[in-house]
Amino acid sequence: DAGVIQSPRHEVTEMGQEVTLRCKPISGHNSLFWYRQTMMRGLELLIYFNNNVPIDDSGMPEDRFSAKMPNASFSTLKIQPSEPRDSAVYFCASSPTDDPFFGPGTRLTVL
């Protein structure tokens, strides 16, 4: 298994642009998580899905952020419009039960 796949690995964009991050979880894992990591705040859970259904999105910072999981093998995290304070590493993780497997992350820089 290739593990959790995230794309792109690096994204540089200008303020106001739309950003879409993508994640392919490990096949058979029924839970998917989106995290954001910054130096100041560490790892923060943004949203997680169970069986493609959003369970808790209380960590999504504001309405500019949205996440979807149209099927068991794909999820997106969208930021529209992006702001410099959104610059961070965004991790996707999937889990069969209680042991999350992390993707390599997407490093987002908003200028």
Place this chain on the structure above:
Amino acid sequence: KQEVTQIPAALSVPEGENLVLNCSFTDSAIYNLQWFRQDPGKGLTSLLLIQSSQREQTSGRLNASLDKSSGRSTLYIAASQPGDSATYLCAETGGYQKVTFGIGTKLQVIP
């Protein structure tokens, strides 16, 4: 809101020394406690997972303990090596597989 605290934030030790990393959590209904390793610019790698019914787990030179009553976990690294240099994160899983991370302890092992 669940909180996970890690002390110290950074630690520098000479090679060969035994060391302990500390983690405290506020969730009284913890499902499991997990320790991760993160190398610079990389994703997270799971080291040890302790179920709420367990007291400790061991893997090679690593030993993790869990004390639910006091809300504490420790990661013991024996005979530290330069290759152990990384950031170590503690994470607790509560209801609905929601994982809360500490901000991490940055370890440097000096040859």
